[in-house]
Amino acid sequence: MKTQVGIIGAGPAGLLLSHMLHLQGIESFIVEQRTRDDIEATIKAGVLEHPTVELLKQIGVGERMVKEGYVHNGIELSFGGKRHRIDLPELTGGKSITVYPQHEVIKDLVAAVLANGTTIEFGVSDVSLHDLESTQPGIRYTKNGEAQEIRADFIGGCDGFHGPSRQAIPANLREEHAKVYPCGWFGILCEAPPSSDELIYAQSDRGFVLVSTRTPTVQRLYFQCDPKDSVDNWSDERIWAEFRARLANDDGWEIKEGPIFQKGIIAMRSFVCETMQHGRLFLAGDSAHIVPPTGAKGLNLAAGDVVLLTRAITDFYRNNSQDGLDGYSTRAVKRVWRGEHFSWWMTNMLHDFEGEDTITRRFRRSQLEYVVSSRAAATSLAENYVGVPFEGITE
DSSP states (O other), rough: EEEEEEEEEEEEEHHHHHHHHHTTTTOOEOOOOSSSSHHOOOOOOOEEHHHHHHHHHHHTHHHHHHHHHOOOOOOEEEEEEEEEEEHHHHHHHHEEEEOOOHHHHHHHHHHHHHHHTTTEEOEEEEEEEEOOSSOOOOOEETTTTTEEEEEEEEEEEEEETSSSHHHHHGGGOOOEEEEEEEEEEEEEEEEOOOOOSSSSOOTTTOOOOEOOOOSSEEEEEEEOOOOOOOOOGGOHHHHHHHHHHHTTTTTOOOOOOOOEEEEEEEEEEEEEESOOOEEEEEGGGGGGGEOGGHHHHHHHHHHHHHHHHHHHHHHHHHOOHHHHTTHHHHHHHHHHHHHHHHHHHHHHOOOOOOOHHHHHHHHHHHHHHHHHHHHHHHHHHHHHHHHHOOOOOOO
């Protein structure tokens, strides 16, 4: 089989790349190791930056997001018994964020890609990449017990941190940077009305809490935990007691509680593969970079990669220009580092780490007090939170 762009991975990056290429008249073919049901049911964070929201609208996959997503015009920072609101539009010239779960974005993109007539091979195995430095690199995989191969002009490696794409770049050519954080997030989904109209980022001596939402009846909440802990150690009553203790405040506000129907622990790390291309392989999304969830940047950084890669591939076919492809990694990684740093900064400002000295805790409190008392500091947080523009796109 032959196509113009072979894409490994049907996550946000791969699906978005396929759809945007289709809008430019460029054919693609996607292989995905999971089933369609699996990718559409995997629940992940759902904070969409302003540039991402506008992009999804522009490419025709934002209708359900506009109807069902929740526009948030602010976030709250809670510490020392008080809550402080950061007004996003007022600080950023009218920009906001939209809470719309990632699995819903994936459902919208899968539907659009299939409607385009593009093939998505779900449930494949043994995916490998070959001849990356040739003009027709290959993707080999197994489907229903039979070996398959597809040849393409380019390969989009959008298969996440554990996929084969990044590993196909020779180790001596990959420049990788990694940081593992000594904490994780204990996340729950519960049946309860919203506790707040906007997200609450809370810092306390017991650790961090994020109060989020999913629907009018389902809420998403997290608290900082030991990444090696087990959900079996946490009864529902112990979980709610921990939330109450960490969110204690002076104004009488209380979290809304309800039956918990999902529990899970996620580890936290920062990772950047600064080499996002090799031959005719181009990485996008989690295959090239991972962020801790504090800054809500994962899907949004993937969208920035895809905008650049789509533009570069389109320029190649329309103008026979190699410039965008040659400079893809350099351009993409610039926005990646901005998102990585912001996520690291938010994580350090809001989490207490085991074994810290008292002066570090005082530094953290001083930073929080500065952010909520200085317009300049609040603006910096707000601008990064709503998302820096995609390169080359003015708003």
